[in-house]
Amino acid sequence: MILGVIADDFTGATDVAGMLVQSGLRTVQVIGVPQGPAPDADAVVVALKSRTAPAAAAVRESLAALRWLRAAGARQFYFKVCSTFDSTPAGNIGPVAEALMAELDAEFAIACPAFPENGRTVFRGHLFVGDELLSDSGMRDHPLTPMRDANLVRVLQAQSRGKVGLLRYDTVAHGPAAIRERCAALRAGGVTLAVADAIDNDDLRALAEACAEQPLITAGSGVALGLPAAYASRGWLRPDASAASLPAVGGAAAVLSGSCSTATNAQVLHWLQSGRPGFRVDALALAAEAPVADEALAWARERLAAGPVMVYATSAPQDVKAVQSALGVERAGQLVERCLAQVASALADSGVRRFVVAGGETSGAVVQALGVSTLRIGVTIDPGVPWTQAEGRPLLLALKSGNFGSIDFFSKALSQVN
CATH class of the missing domain: 3.40.50.10840 (Putative sugar-binding, N-terminal domain)
Structure with missing residues (x-):
């Protein structure tokens, strides 16, 4: 090393x-x-x-x-x-x-x-x-x-x-x-x-x-x-031209978005306006103990065979402030992260093998829920965001900072891998 x-x-x-x-x-x-x-x-x-x-x-x-x-x-x-x-x-x-x-x-x-x-x-x-x-x-x-x-x-x-x-x-x-x-x-x-x-x-x-x-x-x-x-x-290494190669994994695909950044808001809107399916997670409903994760999973499982689905909690700044005022910053974030992590784990059990995840905190929660401990790094989708593979498993993950990526990032990412 x-x-x-x-x-x-x-x-x-x-x-x-x-x-x-x-x-x-x-x-x-x-x-x-x-x-x-x-x-x-x-x-x-x-x-x-x-x-x-x-x-x-x-x-x-x-x-x-x-x-x-x-x-x-x-x-x-x-x-x-x-x-x-x-x-x-x-x-x-x-x-x-x-x-x-x-x-x-x-x-x-x-x-x-x-x-x-x-x-x-x-x-x-x-x-x-x-x-x-x-x-x-x-x-x-x-x-x-x-x-x-x-x-x-x-x-x-x-x-x-x-x-x-x-x-x-x-x-x-x-x-x-x-x-x-x-x-x-x-x-x-x-x-x-x-x-x-x-x-x-x-x-x-x-x-x-x-x-x-x-x-x-x-x-x-x-x-x-x-x-x-x-x-x-300095003679410390010889660059490896195949360093970014990852295998195809097949299976279904899903997007999970918890980031509320300006860039991710635009990316989510682009996905929805392009006619692709999305299920919105409501933090206030989570706080009221509504079965939001179960509803999201039932909705997603009905649509996975037809193509990638999105489950998102991304909201405009004024809506985020309203939720944080009602629940507190820490609790609001934890509720959303826990929900999206639960959804990710269940979707993996349902055959999803390619995940695009938006937001640093969300990515951390999802990776931990999936039991991933090591990632091999693959090709770059957009500057700052590569595809990765869970070591020893047929599971690909693109973990996106909320601020990164082009407006069509989600569809672009999924078009790069099988």
Whole structure:
């Protein structure tokens, strides 16, 4: 193993794993901190559900993942965070990054969530989503981690003990040697974490080359784009052209959507307006103990023979706020996740072998309900979202971050696999 990745949610884990595979790294994703020996792979991604956990719990789980990866022989470590830097003033990006650095005796690390292919760029320390500042994008209304400040230096400093600095674009644009020199200067000036600017893939490759021998990288999936080439240039690996191959599995297909992001709302609407079947899960009905999961299953089983079905809890921001006001944020989310996980398990028993799942929390609940512990990473559907296969089982999963994917993502994904 060359690279050990600690991802703070399940879709983020498949996002970075897909980036590594498309560049030729044989990559395996494991669910939660493993207990046994490491799988045979160049990179192992440990998928945690720590993004919205209390900071102390997130630190504890992340350190356990680091220790397992370190014992398995990884040369470098990567803390995968969301490309929209989802967090709160209390964490968890700062506390986890600093805990990992302390464990590794690392004095310095970059933090770069940029993913230009999906419209996430960082300039002068400010995160843009497309042409908008993060604080002006749909992320400002995220139900769990609303992001109302685009200044990542300020965001990260609020949750970090050490000094946070900025690796500016005018340095990044001059390439790896300039980046290394500036990182050394920042470190000498007492900076322990530096937000790195990046506006295109060349910037990401330059950052990867410059930081390939640092103990820790904190980033979205974008920086991973350049790591396989950086490792190959050092003679650490030979890229594998067949790294993304997965078998056909047959069987029925289903879409499960719990995300309420702007992108997923549009994707669900496109699916329904295209005449495809969808069953809406009502969180208030779940709270009233209505048999929503049973109703969804009965509805889906009647239609599976005719083609893919969708079961969704995706709602507009104003509807989400109304439900959260009535039930509380945590309870509303748990009710929906539990319902969709129950539906996924029963659909698998009914012969569904291809699942497309939207939302990080939903993906985590579904994967756990299906009893999946290891995923092989396959071809990319859209930037940041690959198909995966449950190790040793005829089961394919596409785990989509709520913010990712084209408007026709669901149908596009299912058209790629059999």
